[in-house]
Amino acid sequence: MVARAPPTLSDLLEAGIELIPVPAAHLIKQDGVWAFEALNRAYRQTGLDIAPVGSPFLMAIADRLDRFMASNHCNTEFDWTTGEEIDGRHYRIGLGRLAVGGRRCTMTLLDQSSRLATERTLRREMTTDSLTGLLNRTGFGDLIEALADQREGRAVLVVDLVRFGRINACMGSLAGDELLITVARRIKGALRAGDVLARIGGDEFGVLIHVAHDRAEAMAVAERIRDALQAPFRLTDFQIGMECSIGIAIGAEEADAAEELIRHAQFAMKRAKTTGRTEIYLAQAFTIARAQFAMETALRSAIEDRRLRLTFQPICSLANGRVVAFEALARWTDEGGRDCSPDEFIPVAEESGLIVPLGRWAIDEAARTLAGWDRAAGGRCGVNMAVNLSPIQLQRDRVAPVIEAALAATGLTGDRLTLELTESAIVSDPDRVARALHELKALGTTLAMDDFGTGYSNLAHLQKLPIDILKIDRSFVTDMLGDRDKVAIVRAILGLAQALGKQTTGEGVETNALAQTLTALGCTYGQGYYYARPLEASSAWRMIAPSSCSETTASAISSSRG
Numbered sequence: 214m215v216a217r218a219p220p221t222l223s224d225l226l227e228a229g230i231e232l233i234p235v236p237a238a239h240l241i242k243q244d245g246v247w248a249f250e251a252l253n254r255a256y257r258q259t260g261l262d263i264a265p266v267g268s269p270f271l272m273a274i275a276d277r278l279d280r281f282m283a284s285n286h287c288n289t290e291f292d293w294t295t296g297e298e299i300d301g302r303h304y305r306i307g308l309g310r311l312a313v314g315g316r317r318c319t320m321t322l323l324d325q326s327s328r329l330a331t332e333r334t335l336r337r338e339m340t341t342d343s344l345t346g347l348l349n350r351t352g353f354g355d356l357i358e359a360l361a362d363q364r365e366g367r368a369v370l371v372v373d374l375v376r377f378g379r380i381n382a383c384m385g386s387l388a389g390d391e392l393l394i395t396v397a398r399r400i401k402g403a404l405r406a407g408d409v410l411a412r413i414g415g416d417e418f419g420v421l422i423h424v425a426h427d428r429a430e431a432m433a434v435a436e437r438i439r440d441a442l443q444a445p446f447r448l449t450d451f452q453i454g455m456e457c458s459i460g461i462a463i464g465a466e467e468a469d470a471a472e473e474l475i476r477h478a479q480f481a482m483k484r485a486k487t488t489g490r491t492e493i494y495l496a497q498a499f500t501i502a503r504a505q506f507a508m509e510t511a512l513r514s515a516i517e518d519r520r521l522r523l524t525f526q527p528i529c530s531l532a533n534g535r536v537v538a539f540e541a542l543a544r545w546t547d548e549g550g551r552d553c554s555p556d557e558f559i560p561v562a563e564e565s566g567l568i569v570p571l572g573r574w575a576i577d578e579a580a581r582t583l584a585g586w587d588r589a590a591g592g593r594c595g596v597n598m599a600v601n602l603s604p605i606q607l608q609r610d611r612v613a614p615v616i617e618a619a620l621a622a623t624g625l626t627g628d629r630l631t632l633e634l635t636e637s638a639i640v641s642d643p644d645r646v647a648r649a650l651h652e653l654k655a656l657g658t659t660l661a662m663d664d665f666g667t668g669y670s671n672l673a674h675l676q677k678l679p680i681d682i683l684k685i686d687r688s689f690v691t692d693m694l695g696d697r698d699k700v701a702i703v704r705a706i707l708g709l710a711q712a713l714g715k716q717t718t719g720e721g722v723e724t725n726a727l728a729q730t731l732t733a734l735g736c737t738y739g740q741g742y743y744y745a746r747p748l749e750a751s752s753a754w755r756m757i758a759p760s761s762c763s764e765t766t767a768s769a770i771s772s773s774r775g
Contacts, residue, residue, distance in 0.1 A: 236261075236322040240271070240278065243316075247271040247278055250317065259302075259322065261295070270295075274306070281308045282318065292325075302326050342412040344390055345397040350475075353411035353419050357471035360421075367464040368431040370420040371478040372400065372438060373486070375456040377416035380448075388448045395446055396455065403441040404434065417482075419475060428463055428493055435459045435491045458485040462494040509565045511547055512558055516570050521545045523578050524747035527756060528599065528718060528740045531732040536757050538631060540599040540740065541579040542747050543571065563605045572606040576619050580630070582750055584623035589754065596757055599631035599661065604638035608645065613652035620656065627657025633684065635663050647678060654679040661718070666706055676713060683710045687721025687741070694726060707735050 236256035248266045262270040281289050288309040295302050305323040340352025381389035401410050413419040424430045445452040460482030462474050481494040525539035545553045562568040579598045586594040639646050661682035693699040710717045719731045722741030
């Protein structure tokens with residue numbers, strides 16, 4: 214029997230490495246060159262180079278091998294790709310040795326190609342709009358972040374399709390999808406090489422452009438987009454026009470993050486919806502908006518805690534100068550002691566919906582004040598109270614029950630209240646406003662149209678609505694003595710009112726000459742600084758108090774309102 218030769222080191226290495234389930238190889242450095250000392254079957258099946266000496270693969274990773282052997286670590290890992298980035302193979306290479314020092318190590322390869330391909334696919338799905346194939350909001354933001362170092366030469370445009378919601382609701386989602394695809398195609402055709410289009414919302418598109426010089430370039434791109442969407446779109450049997458609102462944010466202005474830059478462009482786009490033209494984001498506009506949100510928060514608290522007050526401006530008969538009514542005007546001093554102008558907080562209240570509780574408070578407070586004057590006078594005090602109704606209040610609230618409750622709580626009759634509304638309130642929703650006015654008239658109230666001549670009301674509406682008084686806007690009255698055209702306008706309004714059987718009030722009466730002129734023209738009432746500025750409740754009461762009422766009564770009225 215022939216004795217078997219003892220296994221060599223090479224045999225032992227080959228046998229041991231086959232126990233490793235992943236591609237693996239024992240490496241050795243000889244004469245300054247790395248070479249394979251043993252390979253397992255899994256490694257041979259990878260298709261990688263297996264030349265014992267002078268292997269291109271080992272030469273490619275020689276620096277990594279040398280750094281590992283020179284370190285104090287017994288193992289390390291690194292990524293390595295062979296072939297093209299997309300179609301190549303991606304490996305996680307592990308190096309290990311039993312002890313520091315020596316010239317041998319073991320290498321393992323973990324193929325990560327499938328996992329990385331899956332991740333790329335998922336990432337592409339996460340960052341791509343499935344309908345248009347464009348980048349979505351996430352992908353658009355990632356692209357802007359990737360180009361953050363070029364932010365000073367970049368701008369973001371947000372394009373909003375004005376009527377898309379209505380079209381989608383009336384014609385169906387399939388027609389809506391077809392429209393979006395066509396819009397995307399047209400916008401892309403209007404862009405320059407290097408500009409990137411994305412769909413960042415249901416009917417919103419984002420455009421990332423390079424602006425080398427000034428904002429005029431961004432405006433020019435916006436104009437090309439508008440031109441591209443100008444031609445009508447054919448959907449089934451219809452040809453439909455599509456308008457858009459475009460907002461622009463320049464990267465050099467304040468925005469540090471991609472999301473902030475997009476949000477700024479959207480903020481400008483919201484403003485563009487109002488102005489009807491392309492708008493560029495301005496930092497001060499954003500600051501104003503933040504201040505308005507802060508005012509909204511403070512105003513909400515003030516309304517809930519009843520920390521507002523009313524002032525009262527007299528309305529006088531032009532025939533004898535007697536005070537016949539007071540107009541109640543809301544005033545607010547914030548917690549910091551600052552008097553906030555109604556021109557500031559009323560628009561905020563209307564936009565936020567706070568005008569409804571604010572209006573209810575004003576009606577209640579005005580009625581309580583008038584009832585207090587009646588008690589102080591020992592009967593009817595001889596004046597009525599006028600309260601303003603906001604167009605938003607008429608749209609969102611049922612005002613008649615609010616008035617009815619205030620009358621019931623104070624014991625007043627409806628003829629003691631005059632409710633003032635502007636022409637814009639009628640234009641916004643004529644049918645709803647008409648119903649509301651008839652309900653109010655049924656309570657016995659007097660109805661006045663405020664700022665008459667500045668709005669867009671239809672004279673047919675004016676004839677049908679139960680309006681009692683037309684208030685001529687101060688813009689016609691204050692300077693009428695030096696402007697023949699304004700005199701002619703005032704005379705025409707007074708003639709119209711007389712023909713319709715309505716009374717009139719001239720606003721902005723600041724001199725005796727104006728009062729006399731309005732009287733001569735046939736105006737019924739006057740209101741303005743000539744008679745008095747808006748007064749606190751106690752001062753208003755002094756204007757009408759009978760001589761028998763003492764100063765103590767005025768102080769008591771002032772205290773009760775506080």
